[in-house]
Structures are given as C-alpha cells and as structure tokens.
Amino acid sequence: MNSSARSRYIKIAGVLGFIILAFYFLSAGGTSSVTSVVPGTTKKNDGSCTRYVLMIDAGSSGSRIHVYRFNTCKSTPELEHEEFKMKKGGLSNYGDSPEEAAKSLDELMEVAVTTVPDNYKSCTPVAVKATAGLRLLGQAKSDAILAAVRTRLETKYPFPVVEGNGVSVMDGSDEGVYAWITTNYLLGKIGGPDKSPTAAVFDLGGASTQIVFEPTFPNLKGGGMPEILAPGDHHYDLTFGGRSFDLYQHSHLGYGLNEARKAVHKAVITAKFGEKQVDSSQPVLNPCIAPGMWREVNVDGVKINMTGPPHSAATLCRSFAESILHKDEDCKLAPCSFNGIHQPSLSKTFAREDVYIFSYFYDRTQPLGMPSSFTLEELKDLAAKVCEGEAGWKVFSSVKGALEELRDRPEHCLDLNFQLALLHTGYDMPLHREVKIAKKIKGNELGWCLGASLPLLEKNSGWKCRIREVGH
Structure with missing residues (x-):
C-alpha cells in the first residue's frame, strides 16, 4: 500500500x-x-x-x-x-x-x-x-x-x-496513530494554541506493539541524513487541528507481551533441546523465571514446567529477549529498528522530545513503585532486582501490593527484560534516555x-x- x-x-x-x-x-x-x-x-x-x-x-x-x-x-x-x-x-x-x-x-x-x-x-x-x-x-x-x-x-x-x-x-497503523493523537491531544500539544514539539508514543499490547513519533531531519550537509521521512507504509500524513504532521509509525505484530513470552519460552526450549524431541517429563530451567518460582507453559502443543534458576540470571534472560527481535534481519531501507523494519534513528531525529510508554509498559512498572518518568538504566536495575526472586524483593515491601504482584507473576522477570530489550536493543534508545509512563492524562485513559x-x-x-x- x-x-x-x-x-x-x-x-x-x-x-x-x-x-x-x-x-x-x-x-x-x-x-x-x-x-x-x-x-x-x-x-x-x-x-x-x-x-x-x-x-x-x-x-x-x-x-x-x-x-x-x-x-x-x-x-x-x-x-x-x-x-x-x-x-x-x-x-x-x-x-x-x-x-x-x-x-x-x-x-x-x-x-x-x-x-x-x-x-x-x-x-x-x-x-x-x-x-x-x-x-x-x-x-x-x-x-x-x-x-x-x-x-x-x-x-x-x-x-x-x-x-x-x-x-x-x-489496521495496526491506525491503532498507533490514534494513540498518538490521544496522547498529544490530552497534553495540549495538538488541537490548541501550543506549537511545542509533539510526544512519541510506544504502546505495548498483548499481541503487538506500536511506535509513533514525529521525526525531525536537521539539514546536516555531508552527514548522510535524509531531509525528509522516506516514503513507504511507515509514513503517515496527518492533518489535525489545522496543522499537518509527518509521522513515522509501525505496528510490530507478534511483539506484544503475550506473544513475546511465547517466543522467549520457545527460544529457551530450542536452546536446550535443539532438534531433539522435547522431554516434558522434567522441569526446564528458564532464566526468565524468578528463582524459587515455576510456570507451566505450552510450547508447540507440549506442556512444560518452566522453573527458575537457583540464582538470578537477568542478563541471560535479556539475551533470550533480544534474540527474538532478530536485529540481524536484512534491512532493505536503512536504518532499521529490528526484524528488518525501517525506522529513523531516535537519537538523531527525536533525541530530546518526550517519550510516553503505556499499556503493559505501565502495568509492569508502576505497581512496583516506578515513578512517572525514569531512564532505561533504571528500568534495567528494576529488572535485575525482580529477577533475584524473593531473596531480593525486600526493597519492594514498602510499595503497597508490590510483593503480591511479584509472587503472583512468575514471568515478571521475563516481562521487564523483554521491555528493556525492546526499548534499548530493538528501538536503539540509549540507557540514559528518559521515558514517561502513564495510564491517564488529566484523568483520561490513554490509548x-x-x-x-x-x-x-x-x-x-x-x-x-x-x-x-x-x-x-
């Protein structure tokens, strides 16, 4: 199209x-x-x-x-x-x-x-x-x-x-762009007198994840930067409130949180058994399950007991999460984010503007006491602490409901490491970049x-x- x-x-x-x-x-x-x-x-x-x-x-x-x-x-x-x-x-x-x-x-x-x-x-x-x-x-x-x-x-x-x-x-493109309109409308950045830079939105659902932002292309002679957003399905022309916006958008089907869980579990099984028949009679150590916890999952029709390792393995979990992003996939229109999908570099075209992350991004961080804005480095620290299991969760005892949340969700370690991998490795955002989480703005639901x-x-x-x- x-x-x-x-x-x-x-x-x-x-x-x-x-x-x-x-x-x-x-x-x-x-x-x-x-x-x-x-x-x-x-x-x-x-x-x-x-x-x-x-x-x-x-x-x-x-x-x-x-x-x-x-x-x-x-x-x-x-x-x-x-x-x-x-x-x-x-x-x-x-x-x-x-x-x-x-x-x-x-x-x-x-x-x-x-x-x-x-x-x-x-x-x-x-x-x-x-x-x-x-x-x-x-x-x-x-x-x-x-x-x-x-x-x-x-x-x-x-x-x-x-x-x-x-x-x-x-359509996935509409889903992301409508979320972008919602966010910027509620922030007063579109539809009103404010002409300040718009915010980016990253929406993480169960089956897909969307990214929408308004890139700027500074005219740097000899720097190799394009002067405009390249044409293609990712380019969304929008007129709203008397203003025109050239938006980059993409909906990554199969990279919502629920689908990512399935992919990570399958990657763990593949790493252990390779081409051999899967032995479901014994628990499988999974670095993305917190120590002392287990979860029965279905991988290609086989029920498997995924059990956490004796000690935290957050780094190994993040490695599995990064593997499902397929960063080495052929990039036909550079630069690319992951899975061969073209995306303007955030660090070059959207370096200082606000980035709002919501839906499952919010649901997995806010209940653990994360503030309304934090850096990816702080998200990395949170993931590492969660992956320690009960032995490292005392820090969450002062956050109402946090321990219950963690004890009820063996895959919380997986969820946070996938989110970190998606933002840092997938979208190539530096660890010092700050993001904002929100469920509502001015009392109104985002999305x-x-x-x-x-x-x-x-x-x-x-x-x-x-x-x-x-x-x-």
Missing part, C-alpha cells in the same frame, strides 16, 4: 462547520455546569454543544468501553468527561462461538445505556475496533465474530452503529480510543441519528 493510500485527514479544526444543529434537539435544562478537561478552560455546557461517542476497544486480553462526552462549541472539541469499564477476556476467546463473543460486550454496553441520557442515545455513535488478537484468529472466524457483534448492537441497543469499518479489525473517537464528531463520518426528533 502506498503512502497516499494511507493518508488520513482528520480535520478537527473544521468540525463546527460540519455540525448541523438539527442533530441536537435537546434543551440544556437537564445538564449541569462542568469543567472542561481539554483544553484547560472552564465553560458552561450548553445542551446543543454536547456530543457523546462510544468506543469499544476489543483487545487481545480484554474488551473496554469508553463513553466520551464532548463540548463541540469551540474550534476543537473539548473532552469534558469519560466513563471507562473493562472486562477480561477478549473477543478472540470466542473463536468458535460468534454469538457468545457478541454477548460478552453486553456488560460494557450497559455502562453506555446508564451514562448517556435517553434524549442523546439515538444520536450517539458506537464503534467497535478489534486489535491484533482478533487478527490472529484468521479472517473467517474474525469476520463471523464482527458480524455477530454488529447485529447485536444494531438490534439490542438504541445507539447508531458506525457503518463500514465501524465494527472491524483496526487509541479517544483519537479514534474524535473523527466521529465530523459530518459524514459514517453514521446517522437513528431517530430525528423535531421541536425539542
């Missing part, structure tokens, strides 16, 4: 020109004054300015609903409130039962039914975007599940379902959902009010 086919133009700055007041048949009498979240001004909510959007994130490890309320009476919509709920177990868990997959979203939709006022429901669009987990099921099963989900939403609930790709498996919801405030964005009422 060429670059122009991938271009997306999300023209939020012109949203007011597209909004037809007939969409709003509501009076302001039933609403109260609220404080705008983004940008940071306070404004009373007029009922004719209020819009709701429902976005369901059907991820590989669970599904989540975001109920957004916007104030659209400004050049850029202001996010006023968000309701969020998640449930464990993704749609991909129901590969052979599409109807059950659709029913699994009912508890999430009840949040929308309860949150959105009745007189707004018929003009509140709902979209379902599945991510990498459903892609791994194969197209036939994936299509059957998505069709069942659409049917249930259209027949059971009062909300208009976005047509076309409103219930679909989201791609908000960025994907903003375009649904435009006219002709693929949905219509189910009922038009006049005279209210």
Whole structure:
C-alpha cells in the first residue's frame, strides 16, 4: 500500500462547520455546569454543544468501553468527561462461538445505556475496533465474530452503529496513530494554541506493539541524513487541528507481551533441546523465571514446567529477549529498528522530545513503585532486582501490593527484560534516555480510543441519528 493510500485527514479544526444543529434537539435544562478537561478552560455546557461517542476497544486480553462526552462549541472539541469499564477476556476467546463473543460486550454496553441520557442515545455513535488478537484468529472466524457483534448492537441497543469499518479489525497503523493523537491531544500539544514539539508514543499490547513519533531531519550537509521521512507504509500524513504532521509509525505484530513470552519460552526450549524431541517429563530451567518460582507453559502443543534458576540470571534472560527481535534481519531501507523494519534513528531525529510508554509498559512498572518518568538504566536495575526472586524483593515491601504482584507473576522477570530489550536493543534508545509512563492524562485513559473517537464528531463520518426528533 502506498503512502497516499494511507493518508488520513482528520480535520478537527473544521468540525463546527460540519455540525448541523438539527442533530441536537435537546434543551440544556437537564445538564449541569462542568469543567472542561481539554483544553484547560472552564465553560458552561450548553445542551446543543454536547456530543457523546462510544468506543469499544476489543483487545487481545480484554474488551473496554469508553463513553466520551464532548463540548463541540469551540474550534476543537473539548473532552469534558469519560466513563471507562473493562472486562477480561477478549473477543478472540470466542473463536468458535460468534454469538457468545457478541454477548460478552453486553456488560460494557450497559455502562453506555446508564451514562448517556435517553434524549442523546439515538444520536450517539458506537464503534467497535478489534486489535491484533482478533487478527490472529484468521479472517473467517474474525469476520463471523464482527458480524455477530454488529447485529447485536444494531438490534439490542438504541445507539447508531458506525457503518463500514465501524465494527472491524483496526489496521495496526491506525491503532498507533490514534494513540498518538490521544496522547498529544490530552497534553495540549495538538488541537490548541501550543506549537511545542509533539510526544512519541510506544504502546505495548498483548499481541503487538506500536511506535509513533514525529521525526525531525536537521539539514546536516555531508552527514548522510535524509531531509525528509522516506516514503513507504511507515509514513503517515496527518492533518489535525489545522496543522499537518509527518509521522513515522509501525505496528510490530507478534511483539506484544503475550506473544513475546511465547517466543522467549520457545527460544529457551530450542536452546536446550535443539532438534531433539522435547522431554516434558522434567522441569526446564528458564532464566526468565524468578528463582524459587515455576510456570507451566505450552510450547508447540507440549506442556512444560518452566522453573527458575537457583540464582538470578537477568542478563541471560535479556539475551533470550533480544534474540527474538532478530536485529540481524536484512534491512532493505536503512536504518532499521529490528526484524528488518525501517525506522529513523531516535537519537538523531527525536533525541530530546518526550517519550510516553503505556499499556503493559505501565502495568509492569508502576505497581512496583516506578515513578512517572525514569531512564532505561533504571528500568534495567528494576529488572535485575525482580529477577533475584524473593531473596531480593525486600526493597519492594514498602510499595503497597508490590510483593503480591511479584509472587503472583512468575514471568515478571521475563516481562521487564523483554521491555528493556525492546526499548534499548530493538528501538536503539540509549540507557540514559528518559521515558514517561502513564495510564491517564488529566484523568483520561490513554490509548487509541479517544483519537479514534474524535473523527466521529465530523459530518459524514459514517453514521446517522437513528431517530430525528423535531421541536425539542
């Protein structure tokens, strides 16, 4: 797919020109004054300015609903409130039962039914975007599940379902770019008067990981640096809030945390048995399991007891994690990050700007007491301490819930070493580089959902009010 086919133009700055007041048949009498979240001004909510959007994130490890309320009476919509709920177990868990997959979203939709006022429901669009987990099921099963989900939403609930790709498996490039929009929108770096450099986003899911940033190419004569971002599938042209952005993006399918675990375990088995038949009758020492712990894993259909070594082997674990990145893969368009994928050098094109890492990056570090920003060197130290096992965990006793987290997760050593390998070896970030972890910004969840919801405030964005009422 060429670059122009991938271009997306999300023209939020012109949203007011597209909004037809007939969409709003509501009076302001039933609403109260609220404080705008983004940008940071306070404004009373007029009922004719209020819009709701429902976005369901059907991820590989669970599904989540975001109920957004916007104030659209400004050049850029202001996010006023968000309701969020998640449930464990993704749609991909129901590969052979599409109807059950659709029913699994009912508890999430009840949040929308309860949150959105009745007189707004018929003009509140709902979209379902599945991510990498459903892609791994194969197209036939994936299509059957998505069709069942659409049917249930259209027949059971009062909300208009976005047509076309409103219930679909989201392209990996869109997933990353929408997360980038969410982050920078909430930070006030896009969609407002601030023209400061944008932040990069690194999102680590269960089945895939995304990287999106806006590289700059200084004109260094004789230095061999390209003056612009090379064309290709990685190049994403974005227009947002009256500004244009040339973004680098890539979604690395198979390098989410759950898939990385499988790959590391398989690498350990291959190193031990080679081409020989795997002997599952005895435990296998795995340097990525903490000492004194064990975990039964399935490797190519064989159940194996992975047991931690007598002493910490964090360095060896990181070596296995680095091996699955395939840094030596043929690089057809230099420079490359890993697995032969082109990526501009972060140290040359994005050396000082903010880097936000979230999802599993956050989930594996914040519960252990890591601050909101830290260097990769500090992440390395954390991984080494976790890999010591119970004997080295006394330092975590002052962090509420940390010891329970570690004792319940034998693969925490693996998870942290993979994250370090991905950031340092895969993306070639120096150990002194600082990153920021976050689950929310200004009280709002990070991820791609908000960025994907903003375009649904435009006219002709693929949905219509189910009922038009006049005279209210």
